Amino acid sequence: MGSEGPPRVPDSGGSAACPHCGACEVGGAEGCNDLFQEVVGREFGRPELFQVHRLTVDAYSLQHPDQYMKSAKSAVAHLTGMCWAMEDQEDPSVSMALSRFLDGTPALAKPFPIPPPGRRGSMTIVDIFLAPDSAAHVKRVREWARGAWEAWSEHHAQARLWLEAAKRTGGSPKGGRRGG
Numbered sequence: 001m002g003s004e005g006p007p008r009v010p011d012s013g014g015s016a017a018c019p020h021c022g023a024c025e026v027g028g029a030e031g032c033n034d035l036f037q038e039v040v041g042r043e044f045g046r047p048e049l050f051q052v053h054r055l056t057v058d059a060y061s062l063q064h065p066d067q068y069m070k071s072a073k074s075a076v077a078h079l080t081g082m083c084w085a086m087e088d089q090e091d092p093s094v095s096m097a098l099s100r101f102l103d104g105t106p107a108l109a110k111p112f113p114i115p116p117p118g119r120r121g122s123m124t125i126v127d128i129f130l131a132p133d134s135a136a137h138v139k140r141v142r143e144w145a146r147g148a149w150e151a152w153s154e155h156h157a158q159a160r161l162w163l164e165a166a167k168r169t170g171g172s173p174k175g176g177r178r179g180g
């Protein structure tokens with residue numbers, strides 16, 4: 001096959017699927033993570049893609065909780081961030097409160113690690129990696145994120161509680177040590 005045309009998944013020396021998200025023939029978890037890093041690189045390099053960067057990180061994390069949601073803090077951050085994106089349409093007025101909330105020590109009502117869902121959405125980082133242009137990239141990230149969020153439906157109620165707590169307490173970072 002020629003090297004021209006749409007991007008192809010690099011041959012990472014293995015046809016193994018990713019054990020976390022189920023992406024096929026990516027060279028296992030490591031190859032999957034390589035694709036994620038490549039996608040993140042594009043988002044930093046192209047302003048029109050940066051708008052979905054946060055969503056990309058949250059979606060990938062929800063599909064790879066063993067790697068990216070090991071600590072309570074990271075689990076809360078990705079679930080709450082995704083809830084804000086999906087249900088508040090990334091309301092900018094909440095953005096600062098959310099950051100403060102996540103900088104502090106959110107009260108944790110659940111034991112950790114949170115048991116992740118078995119199925120984690122039908123789309124994977126491969127769909128984003130293979131997007132032919134920026135418009136497709138942005139559109140696919142939104143669909144992919146929606147699927148990853150739906151997969152965690154069992155924990156939506158908890159995520160909403162954290163988001164509400166962020167809105168309530170975000171204005172006054174009680175106990176949160178602020179750097180700078």
Ligand SMILES: [Zn+2]
Nearest residue numbers: 018020021032
């Ligand atoms: Zn994966």
